[in-house]
Amino acid sequence: MNNPKPLCVHAKLIMQITGRSKSYAYNLLKKIKIYFNKAPHQLVTVDEYAEFHGISRDVILSYL
Secondary structure: OOOOOOOEEOHHHHHHHHOOOHHHHHHHHHHHHHHOOOOOOOOEEHHHHHHHHOOOHHHHHOOO
């Protein structure tokens, strides 16, 4: 059975993609949530992360 790809972006994935620190990743998640008017408890999706950075969803999924 295939493992489904995650729908949400977490700090660890941002660290892998950008090569930056954990604090950078958490700050970036906060900026994305503000950009999309999300509450602090809501998750950031792969599509939202891709749109925020202007990159393809496929690029992000290749890191998973």
